[in-house]
Amino acid sequence: xxxxxxxxxxxxxxxxxxxxxxxxxxxxxxxxxxxxxxxxxxxxxxxxxxxxxxxxxxxxxxxxxxxxxxxxxxxxxxxxxxxxxxxxxxxxxxxxxxxxxxxxxxxxxxxxxxxxxxxxxxxxxxxxxxxxxxxxxxxxxxxxxxxxxxxxxxxxxxxxxxxxxxxxxxxxxxxxxxxxxxxxxxxxxxxxxxxxxxxxxxxxxxxxxxxxxxxxxxxxxxxxxxxxxxxxxxxxxxxxxxxxxxxxxxxxxxxxxxxxxxxxxxxxxxxxxxxxxxxxxxxxxxxxxxxxxxxxxxxxxxxxxxxxxxxxxxxxxxxxxxxxxxxxxxxxxxxxxxxxxxxxxxxxxxxxxxxxxxxxxxxxxxxxxxxxxxxxxxxxxxxxxxxxxxxxxxxxxxxxxxxxxxxxxxxxxxxxxxxxxxxxxxxxxxxxxxxxxxxxxxxxxxxxxxxxxxxxxxxxxxxxxxxxxxxxxxxxxxxxxxxxxxxxxxxxxxxxxxxxxxxxxxxxxxxxxxxxxxxxxxxxxxxxxxxxxxxxxxxxxxxxxxxxxxxx
Amino acid sequence: xxxxxxxxxxxxxxxxxxxxxxxxxxxxxxxxxxxxxxxxxxxxxxxxxxxxxxxxxxxxxxxxxxxxxxxxxxxxxxxxxxxxxxxxxxxxxxxxxxxxxxxxxxxxxxxxxxxxxxxxxxxxxxxxxxxxxxxxxxxxxxxxxxxxxxxxxxxxxxxxxxxxxxxxxxxxxxxxxxxxxxxxxxxxxxxxxxxxxxxxxxxxxxxxxxxxxxxxxxxxxxxxxxxxxxxxxxxxxxxxxxxxxxxxxxxxxxxxxxxxxxxxxxxxxxxxxxxxxxxxxxxxxxxxxxxxxxxxxxxxxxxxxxxxxxxxxxxxxx
Numbered sequence: 001x002x003x004x005x006x007x008x009x010x011x012x013x014x015x016x017x018x019x020x021x022x023x024x025x026x027x028x029x030x031x032x033x034x035x036x037x038x039x040x041x042x043x044x045x046x047x048x049x050x051x052x053x054x055x056x057x058x059x060x061x062x063x064x065x066x067x068x069x070x071x072x073x074x075x076x077x078x079x080x081x082x083x084x085x086x087x088x089x090x091x092x093x094x095x096x097x098x099x100x101x102x103x104x105x106x107x108x109x110x111x112x113x114x115x116x117x118x119x120x121x122x123x124x125x126x127x128x129x130x131x132x133x134x135x136x137x138x139x140x141x142x143x144x145x146x147x148x149x150x151x152x153x154x155x156x157x158x159x160x161x162x163x164x165x166x167x168x169x170x171x172x173x174x175x176x177x178x179x180x181x182x183x184x185x186x187x188x189x190x191x192x193x194x195x196x197x198x199x200x201x202x203x204x205x206x207x208x209x210x211x212x213x214x215x216x217x218x219x220x221x222x223x224x225x226x227x228x229x230x231x232x233x234x235x236x237x238x239x240x241x242x243x244x245x246x247x248x249x250x251x252x253x254x255x256x257x258x259x260x261x262x263x264x265x266x267x268x269x270x271x272x273x274x275x276x277x278x279x280x281x282x283x284x285x286x287x288x289x290x291x292x293x294x295x296x297x298x299x300x301x302x303x304x305x306x307x308x309x310x311x312x313x314x315x316x317x318x319x320x321x322x323x324x325x326x327x328x329x330x331x332x333x334x335x336x337x338x339x340x341x342x343x344x345x346x347x348x349x350x351x352x353x354x355x356x357x358x359x360x361x362x363x364x365x366x367x368x369x370x371x372x373x374x375x376x377x378x379x380x381x382x383x384x385x386x387x388x389x390x391x392x393x394x395x396x397x398x399x400x401x402x403x404x405x406x407x408x409x410x411x412x413x414x415x416x417x418x419x420x421x422x423x424x425x426x427x428x429x430x431x432x433x434x435x436x437x438x439x440x441x442x443x444x445x446x447x448x449x450x451x452x453x454x455x456x457x458x459x460x461x462x463x464x465x466x467x468x469x470x471x472x473x474x475x476x477x478x479x480x481x482x483x484x485x486x487x488x489x490x491x492x493x494x495x496x497x498x499x500x501x502x503x504x505x506x507x508x509x510x511x512x513x514x515x516x517x518x519x520x521x522x523x524x525x526x527x528x529x530x531x532x533x534x535x536x537x538x539x540x541x542x543x544x545x546x547x548x549x550x551x552x
Numbered sequence: 553x554x555x556x557x558x559x560x561x562x563x564x565x566x567x568x569x570x571x572x573x574x575x576x577x578x579x580x581x582x583x584x585x586x587x588x589x590x591x592x593x594x595x596x597x598x599x600x601x602x603x604x605x606x607x608x609x610x611x612x613x614x615x616x617x618x619x620x621x622x623x624x625x626x627x628x629x630x631x632x633x634x635x636x637x638x639x640x641x642x643x644x645x646x647x648x649x650x651x652x653x654x655x656x657x658x659x660x661x662x663x664x665x666x667x668x669x670x671x672x673x674x675x676x677x678x679x680x681x682x683x684x685x686x687x688x689x690x691x692x693x694x695x696x697x698x699x700x701x702x703x704x705x706x707x708x709x710x711x712x713x714x715x716x717x718x719x720x721x722x723x724x725x726x727x728x729x730x731x732x733x734x735x736x737x738x739x740x741x742x743x744x745x746x747x748x749x750x751x752x753x754x755x756x757x758x759x760x761x762x763x764x765x766x767x768x769x770x771x772x773x774x775x776x777x778x779x780x781x782x783x784x785x786x787x788x789x790x791x792x793x794x795x796x797x798x799x800x801x802x803x804x805x806x807x808x809x810x811x812x813x814x815x816x817x818x819x820x821x822x823x824x825x826x827x828x829x830x831x832x833x834x835x836x837x838x839x840x841x842x843x844x845x846x847x848x849x850x851x852x853x854x855x856x857x858x859x860x861x862x863x864x865x866x867x868x869x870x
Binding site for chain 1: 585605814
């Protein structure tokens with residue numbers, strides 16, 4: 001009898017042991033080819049930071065996969081209708097979610113919202129951008145769950161501020177937050193919390209026991225493994241050493257596609273690969289001065305001809321495996337997108353006609369000429385990017401068909417994107433056509449104003465600030481951009497940006513080639529991720545990590 | 553006599569180190585970009601913000617002044633802060649150094665264990681099958697870059713056979729275990745030690761061949777000494793002297809890390825820290841590592857000279 005009891009106990013122990021294995025902790029390891037410089041998005045500048053900080057850091061307002069704002073730490077999105085936004089747009093009242101705790105157990109209150117503003121504007125802090133925060137007059141905290149933000153002047157993208165909220169009880173005691181322990185060992189309100197950071201190796205996170213929906217979080221541990229490159233990441237994903245790999249590029253799609261153990265998470269981002277056409281002369285001493293138009297590109301008909309001589313479908317199908325979306329205008333999706341604008345149709349005959357009208361007649365070598373000058377343009381992009389170099393080759397061929405000669409002269413990205421002080425060609429307007437990627441955030445205002453408003457042409461007088469590298473000046477475009485920045489109602493703003501997009505479509509400062517894809521690889525046992533091409537700071541696929549699961 | 557030699561060499565090292573750090577600092581400034589280059593293409597960050605950060609980080613000062621400030625602090629033991637992580641440079645280095653020493657140290661030991669017997673046998677059985685195989689392998693090992701052989705090993709052992717992990721130092725989410733650690737160590741050590749061993753085998757073989765044709769070896773053989781005694785007591789000990797200096801000169805590599813091996817196998821070591829810092833224009837981290845490695849190179853060369861003099865009484869320095 002006693003023996004049987006022992007046997008039974010042993011069996012029970014064995015069964016329990018097996019159950020223990022079956023209930024083993026769920027772990028997801030994600031490979032990232034950049035090591036975050038720190039995890040404080042107010043200080044750090046790398047794109048990987050938003051991807052890694054999403055599991056622990058929360059914003060007042062965030063954006064879902066449809067491009068709609070939704071409240072996170074706020075209880076609702078403030079609007080004119082619900083009284084969250086005052087009639088003059090200067091006072092924003094955030095009602096905060098109740099019962100939220102930081103991962104160390106301290107309560108989240110309106111004092112944290114106020115502290116976030118104070119930290120950003122504190123001159124001792126090496127904050128990368130104070131945009132918007134420097135327009136705030138005061139943040140009032142009538143009670144623990146209400147924060148009233150008063151702006152000195154209307155700041156249209158106000159919903160994108162306070163992303164994320166910083167913990168006052170952790171950071172408030174430091175004179176500056178530049179090297180505070182928080183930056184590597186942050187305290188957040190999200191579903192996970194950072195438990196360890198082994199430099200150059202990995203960042204470990206565990207389920208946050210104080211998270212408001214902790215019992216709904218299925219994954220126990222999250223690792224961000226630092227890998228040297230995307231290629232190594234793909235190899236480790238194929239070998240099963242990691243469960244996901246961050247931020248792949250379009251040319252890597254075929255390496256992943258036909259493997260049933262892997263899944264691709266593709267989302268169309270808000271950024272697009274484009275041609276930026278210089279409207280002013282590239283020749284010194286008047287380079288970059290809009291009063292001296294570009295001898296070729298200054299003519300709208302030539303810009304339109306280039307636009308419809310590009311076969312976007314061929315580029316997407318041949319070089320991007322049919323996965324990307326052809327580019328149409330600045331805002332591809334989200335609340336401010338103009339969905340009536342379609343990618344310019346490929347029409348070489350129309351291009352030829354436009355060039356004829358502009359006075360560019362076919363020359364003996366097939367290249368058009370006018371007054372003895374050839375229709376010859378330099379196209380510049382960053383060196384070392386194979387996809388861009390292939391796109392350039394295709395463009396050269398497509399232009400040749402209508403009698404335009406493109407010649408390629410590429411430079412390293414640090415040269416192309418250099419500053420005014422470094423005498424960079426982009427800032428000084430010494431180029432014909434540049435090709436690179438940029439795009440708006442979910443609130444397009446900064447991008448639209450920076451790239452398209454005539455007041456943002458870089459000049460000596462403004463210290464080279466602004467991104468209007470094409471140096472176009474268009475009163476109607478300026479009017480709509482200003483309306484987008486000044487209207488308080490979201491509907492009016494959306495309409496203003498739609499009109500602004502329509503105007504850029506007509507005057508062609510930029511030619512949109514294709515929308516960039518955000519590409520992440522996963523092993524197929526990782527479930528629950530939802531591609532999201534929108535984001536307050538960047539589009540990040542870890543936005544709904546609380547819903548992820550592992551099912552082997 | 554010897555002490556004055558060492559002292560003179562140490563004094564000579566001061567200008568060498570000054571020139572190396574000075575040149576590195578200025579060459580870095582010549583490159584387009586800088587610690588703030590990443591901010592330039594971000595519409596969220598205004599030109600005003602960039603100018604403010606440039607001033608706050610001290611990057612708006614003249615370059616000689618920046619170098620002087622760095623040098624003054626460095627000499628006093630203050631290595632400065634990383635421009636990107638805002639952590640002390642020494643912390644950054646201490647975080648990586650043990651990982652690198654673990655990999656390079658074991659690789660060096662493995663390489664010596666393979667290279668010494670292989671080199672000796674290869675020389676004493678010149679033109680035998682073993683010699684041919686060894687020299688061929690050494691030739692391949694020496695000429696095949698790690699970024700090729702490493703990928704090949706990963707494809708075979710990690711992706712096809714699934715025997716070994718493809719990178720990293722440990723299985724994440726598990727407690728440290730020796731077996732796990734050795735499994736992760738296997739491929740990187742294989743790659744790195746092949747490279748080192750190949751060099752030493754060729755070196756030792758040549759050096760042995762030179763020695764065993766000398767008169768005193770023939771004399772020893774004529775005295776009727778056994779082959780073992782001749783090879784180990786008379787030939788190897790003399791042939792090993794140049795090898796010792798080669799190993800001594802290689803020692804700084806132990807600290808600098810093996811860039812390609814660390815990159816291919818995601819090893820969080822010094823080599824990757826250096827490359828990351830260089831690509832991010834993290835001047836203070838680059839300067840810290842360059843100065844430390846330059847110092848170690850100078851020291852290991854000195855060590856090689858001193859050891860040579862101890863091992864070989866014919867050599868004296870004055």
